């Protein structure tokens with residue numbers, strides 16, 4: 431029997447790569463879809479189990495072509511910093527809707543849409559508002575879509591731990607506020623496995639899952655854990671959020687600002703899975719703890 435095809439939008443991204451790996455191992459033919467699908471080498475993905483297709487999800491005919499003959503689709507496309515030409519709505523609302531609508535029109539059986547914990551249509555963050563509108567648009571177009579909302583992702587080659595390492599090397603470590611915002615970092619491979627499981631479980635159809643990792647910790651505790659692993663000691667320096675917002679405003683004219691207002695807003699809000707919403711356990715998965723996987727992540731930072 432021919433293996434089924436799954437189209438993974440955002441396949442070359444940090445999470446997308448792990449999703450492709452997990453799905454290939456499960457027997458899928460993976461169609462890697464991104465604007466530059468050959469940008470990264472994916473060593474664990476054999477050529478005869480994969481296809482690459484150039485797609486900009488803002489162009490509907492390209493989205494439709496990428497879904498031809500697919501049994502399933504995953505949307506792991508991201509945009510964290512918007513510009514005048516490329517807005518959050520283009521990718522997180524209209525792009526997400528185009529994937530869901532084309533998937534329905536083409537008779538794709540299953541769709542997994544990756545969103546994020548904390549979606550809120552009233553949020554002061556344009557990014558968070560767009561994610562909420564995107565989920566809504568996906569649900570309207572494809573009622574059976576499974577929405578996965580991970581907390582901040584970590585794993586080898588991530589942005590989260592790599593940034594904490596840079597910060598831990600400063601003479602004093604600046605905190606967002608007093609560093610009391612609670613996070614529940616999710617290991618990237620665990621989230622990829624959740625996508626794999628969700629595609630197979632009929633009971634995940636039309637449901638939302640919040641994927642928090644095995645450990646809840648404050649930002650202050652996360653920086654301290656990284657410093658401990660690195661064997662360094664630095665004073666922690668609380669910095670009020672208004673000051674961070676000012677820095678973000680000053681950095682705004684840069685083409686690729688290292689800090690945005692949206693990121694400051696995110697850092698002011700707890701990012702943990704809701705107790706009433708299904709999570710890893712409902713997919714019969716056990717999420718790794720941050721401190722368990724930290725050594726492995728740090729090895730990749732220094733390799």
Ligand SMILES: NC(=O)c1ccc[n+]([C@@H]2O[C@H](COP(=O)([O-])OP(=O)(O)OC[C@H]3O[C@@H](n4cnc5c(N)ncnc54)[C@H](OP(=O)(O)O)[C@@H]3O)[C@@H](O)[C@H]2O)c1
Nearest residue numbers: 440441442443444445464465466486487507508546582583
């Ligand atoms: N990383 C985290 O901590 C985190 C936390 C919570 C939720 N999430 C969610 O997880 C998902 C994946 O995030 P990530 O961190 O893995 O993202 P990422 O590393 O930035 O990767 C983004 C992917 O999207 C593709 N892409 C961007 N714009 C596109 C477009 N217009 N058309 C087609 N493809 C496009 C990129 O490839 P090209 O540039 O070649 O197109 C790349 O493959 C997102 O939904 C994100 O919001 C991430």
